[in-house]
Amino acid sequence: YIVTIRVKPDHSGVVTDGVKHSMNPFCEIAVEEAVKLKEKKFIKEVVAVSCGPTQVTETIRTALAMGCDRGIHVEVSGKDYEAMGPLQIAKIFAALAKKEEASLVILGKQAIDDDCNQTGQMTAALLDWPQGTFASEVTIDGEKVKVVREIDGGLETIKISMPAVLTADLRLNTPRYATLPNIMKAKKKKIANMKPADLGVDMVSRVEVLRVDEPPTRLAGVKVETVDDLVAKLKANGTI
Amino acid sequence: MCLWKILVVLQCPSMGCCCKLTLMSKLQVSTFDIQIVQHTNIPVGVEMERFADEADVVIVGGGPAGLSAAIRLKQLAKEQEKELRVCLVEKASQIGAHTLSGACLEPSALNELFPDWKERGAPLNTPVTEDLFSILTEKYRIPVPMLPGLPMNNHGNYIVRLGHFVHWLGEQAEELGVEIYPGYAAAEVLFHEDGSVKGIATNDVGIAKDGSPKDVFERGMELHAKVTLFGEGCHGHLAKQLYRQFNLRENCEPQTYAIGLKELWVIDEKKWRPGRVEHSVGWPLNRNTYGGSFLYHLNEGEPLVALGFVVGLDYTNPYLSPFREFQRWKHHPFVAKTLEGGDRIAYGARALNEGGYQCLPKVTFPGGMLIGCSPGFMNVPKIKGTHTAMKSGMLAAEAIFPKVTAEDPASETAGLHIPEYEDNLKKSWIWKELYAVRNIRPSFHNYFGLYGGMVYTGVFYWILRGKEPWTLKHAGLDSAQLKPAKECTPIEYPKPDGKLSFDLLSSVALSGTNHEGDQPPHLTLKDDSIPVANNLAIYDGPEQRFCPAGVYEYVPLETGEGMRLQINAQNCVHCKTCDIKDPSQNINWVVPEGSGGPAYNGL
Numbered sequence: 035y036i037v038t039i040r041v042k043p044d045h046s047g048v049v050t051d052g053v054k055h056s057m058n059p060f061c062e063i064a065v066e067e068a069v070k071l072k073e074k075k076f077i078k079e080v081v082a083v084s085c086g087p088t089q090v091t092e093t094i095r096t097a098l099a100m101g102c103d104r105g106i107h108v109e110v111s112g113k114d115y116e117a118m119g120p121l122q123i124a125k126i127f128a129a130l131a132k133k134e135e136a137s138l139v140i141l142g143k144q145a146i147d148d149d150c151n152q153t154g155q156m157t158a159a160l161l162d163w164p165q166g167t168f169a170s171e172v173t174i175d176g177e178k179v180k181v182v183r184e185i186d187g188g189l190e191t192i193k194i195s196m197p198a199v200l201t202a203d204l205r206l207n208t209p210r211y212a213t214l215p216n217i218m219k220a221k222k223k224k225i226a227n228m229k230p231a232d233l234g235v236d237m238v239s240r241v242e243v244l245r246v247d248e249p250p251t252r253l254a255g256v257k258v259e260t261v262d263d264l265v266a267k268l269k270a271n272g273t274i
Numbered sequence: 275m276c277l278w279k280i281l282v283v284l285q286c287p288s289m290g291c292c293c294k295l296t297l298m299s300k301l302q303v304s305t306f307d308i309q310i311v312q313h314t315n316i317p318v319g320v321e322m323e324r325f326a327d328e329a330d331v332v333i334v335g336g337g338p339a340g341l342s343a344a345i346r347l348k349q350l351a352k353e354q355e356k357e358l359r360v361c362l363v364e365k366a367s368q369i370g371a372h373t374l375s376g377a378c379l380e381p382s383a384l385n386e387l388f389p390d391w392k393e394r395g396a397p398l399n400t401p402v403t404e405d406l407f408s409i410l411t412e413k414y415r416i417p418v419p420m421l422p423g424l425p426m427n428n429h430g431n432y433i434v435r436l437g438h439f440v441h442w443l444g445e446q447a448e449e450l451g452v453e454i455y456p457g458y459a460a461a462e463v464l465f466h467e468d469g470s471v472k473g474i475a476t477n478d479v480g481i482a483k484d485g486s487p488k489d490v491f492e493r494g495m496e497l498h499a500k501v502t503l504f505g506e507g508c509h510g511h512l513a514k515q516l517y518r519q520f521n522l523r524e525n526c527e528p529q530t531y532a533i534g535l536k537e538l539w540v541i542d543e544k545k546w547r548p549g550r551v552e553h554s555v556g557w558p559l560n561r562n563t564y565g566g567s568f569l570y571h572l573n574e575g576e577p578l579v580a581l582g583f584v585v586g587l588d589y590t591n592p593y594l595s596p597f598r599e600f601q602r603w604k605h606h607p608f609v610a611k612t613l614e615g616g617d618r619i620a621y622g623a624r625a626l627n628e629g630g631y632q633c634l635p636k637v638t639f640p641g642g643m644l645i646g647c648s649p650g651f652m653n654v655p656k657i658k659g660t661h662t663a664m665k666s667g668m669l670a671a672e673a674i675f676p677k678v679t680a681e682d683p684a685s686e687t688a689g690l691h692i693p694e695y696e697d698n699l700k701k702s703w704i705w706k707e708l709y710a711v712r713n714i715r716p717s718f719h720n721y722f723g724l725y726g727g728m729v730y731t732g733v734f735y736w737i738l739r740g741k742e743p744w745t746l747k748h749a750g751l752d753s754a755q756l757k758p759a760k761e762c763t764p765i766e767y768p769k770p771d772g773k774l775s776f777d778l779l780s781s782v783a784l785s786g787t788n789h790e791g792d793q794p795p796h797l798t799l800k801d802d803s804i805p806v807a808n809n810l811a812i813y814d815g816p817e818q819r820f821c822p823a824g825v826y827e828y829v830p831l832e833t834g835e836g837m838r839l840q841i842n843a844q845n846c847v848h849c850k851t852c853d854i855k856d857p858s859q860n861i862n863w864v865v866p867e868g869s870g871g872p873a874y875n876g877l
Contacts, residue, residue: 036786037786037875052437052441053875054368054873210490211479213325214476215327
């Protein structure tokens with residue numbers, strides 16, 4: 035995930051051309067958890083879904099190589115893709131979850147490029163399903179799911195009924211490597227193609243990005259010798 | 275140490291020495307690590323069998339040579355309506371991410387490969403419009419006329435961002451049906467029982483720093499082929515093994531190298547001259563250190579310049595730091611005036627070949643062949659190697675195609691031996707070009723250094739085109755050229771000013787390099803005591819200075835007296851300079867887990 039990010043000269047966003055795109059790390063954890071649940075025979079089929087331009091199929095391929103059964107690529111490109119945010123994606127996922135009659139929707143807790151932490155929660159709300167977010171442990175118990183959640187105060191354990199939405203946090207598991215033989219086998223697995231319109235989703239965004247800037251360069255600090263100096267400096271720049 | 279060896283052999287009886295080699299080279303980090311391994315419980319259930327697959331041709335390396343070979347093979351397959359499975363493995367996370375070059379591309383090979391490259395959208399957006407050459411002194415610049423006929427005259431060439439060009443080649447290859455697998459590093463050469471090359475194996479992943487398997491441990495995969503092409507670029511690590519195995523270097527000189535460091539800058543629009551090519555020699559290097567600079571103005575919409583500095587790795591002063599020479603060169607008034615007010619957006623470094631004709635090894639052996647910068651077809655005075663690398667890949671493909679598609683290849687060995695590739699090379703324009711310029715680089719080894727070399731070039735190349743009947747020799751192995759530190763003077767480098775020149779660590783951050791932290795360091799030492807006993811004691815630790823990524827540091831021992839070598843393997847940008855220049859030849863670069871390394875975007 036280490037890439038050097040540059041703001042576009044017109045300040046409309048960041049340069050993405052030629053930059054290596056990878057699967058979001060929390061999504062990798064989500065895929066791993068889904069595959070683990072299938073290996074433990076709690077679920078029958080894992081479908082990997084992603085929304086975006088053609089390059090997204092490579093990421094879906096990695097998910098298939100990790101053990102998912104089939105993929106769905108929802109094509110969004112151009113201006114729609116630039117404006118796409120958590121609400122549009124949540125609408126797409128909600129529509130797909132209903133269409134596929136899924137019992138669980140597992141997502142990463144947040145994307146590391148926008149850090150929104152909204153898609154999972156919005157999907158649950160649109161579906162009116164229970165949600166187990168920031169999951170660090172997931173156990174299926176009959177028709178219910180026990181989720182241990184990482185919260186600021188510690189760990190919270192909840193029991194929710196399925197169908198449900200779960201979002202994966204860092205300590206849920208360690209994702210397996212997508213090995214070369216599995217990547218080769220994944221080429222034979224199916225990836226279905228569709229557009230948001232096929233799911234009845236309108237991609238209009240109600241959010242308009244006005245401007246993107248780099249964070250201001252950090253100014254050099256000043257060392258002071260005594261507490262009196264510190265107080266004097268704080269008074270001088272109006273802090274106190 | 276013995277305990278670990280025996281355990282490994284028992285668990286993989288069919289693998290024998292190959293398996294041992296892979297794991298052992300990662301374990302030889304330090305005796306400290308091996309001691310830990312002795313106490314670790316090797317999980318009994320670790321599956322040591324490797325999955326194997328067959329292709330007709332396997333190509334190691336997704337650079338210009340590897341991709342051109344793959345494309346040419348598929349083009350021939352399409353023309354002659356034959357089926358051919360071509361697999362290409364590349365250690366970078368995406369094609370182009372480990373590619374770094376100036377670069378002024380001579381489109382000769384590209385015109386042969388894709389005559390319709392323009393329609394296909396090849397990113398050759400900047401034709402060269404101006405060609406400047408200078409000799410720099412500390413404050414001034416002496417212009418040298420760029421007469422047609424001089425090797426570095428760039429009329430008809432294009433300034434390219436080679437990473438983008440390679441990425442485009444990758445797309446063309448995939449369209450033709452080449453199976454490209456980025457993020458998978460070829461770590462081991464596989465052999466048939468008759469000694470011919472059977473294919474390669476990718477490295478095992480999920481090994482912890484101490485050598486033990488983690489929960490996510492996975493064995494690498496074997497890719498078998500009738501012929502395996504090795505296009506690892508300059509100083510490939512598998513190529514090193516092949517040279518020894520098949521004695522490919524018995525009739526040529528040892529390869530000599532240079533290190534190239536590069537940055538991309540967005541400059542003030544008023545200073546931007548798209549299509550301008552600037553080269554310089556002289557300051558800050560002295561006349562006996564080969565090297566020089568380049569500065570190319572790209573024409574891709576925004577005022578972008580690609581600039582860099584090359585230092586010959588046959589330099590003798592262990593206090594020389596190629597990185598700091600590069601940084602201080604930018605302060606020269608002629609250079610600073612272009613960069614002032616600009617922003618640096620990328621950094622990288624890579625070793626390049628300087629040996630040319632005299633250093634070409636045998637390039638074919640049973641089961642495989644070497645292509646591109648790995649054997650080393652760079653035309654040094656022209657400062658171009660991409661066109662010859664591509665052409666070598668194409669010639670390899672043309673020689674291989676009839677053999678791999680033949681019903682009965684009539685080969686003595688299980689892996690095909692195709693000496694026709696070498697014959698075709700010798701008849702091609704690559705050979706003529708390299709022969710004509712063979713004496714220019716070695717001509718720098720005279721009392722007058724740089725100036726002697728320039729005079730030689732002017733007289734013998736410009737007038738005689740390399741027809742002189744003698745062939746000069748290079749100085750020998752680069753690693754043997756360093757003088758002991760006490761015979762040399764330390765160089766006073768200016769502090770980076772943060773506007774034109776920068777410190778090493780912020781530069782490394784711009785390269786986007788990263789590696790999975792919990793893996794054995796891929797910079798292995800054959801003998802742990804040598805760095806302090808030899809490199810530090812005699813040469814004052816030159817690896818601290820020639821590594822462009824700050825991998826090597828001599829730090830005081832926690833227990834008081836003495837120093838130890840700290841290897842920050844995560845910083846490595848895969849330039850291979852340490853493997854080349856280490857005076858004790860103790861550092862052995864092996865490939866880390868695939869996807870690790872720099873994340874260059876169009877360098």
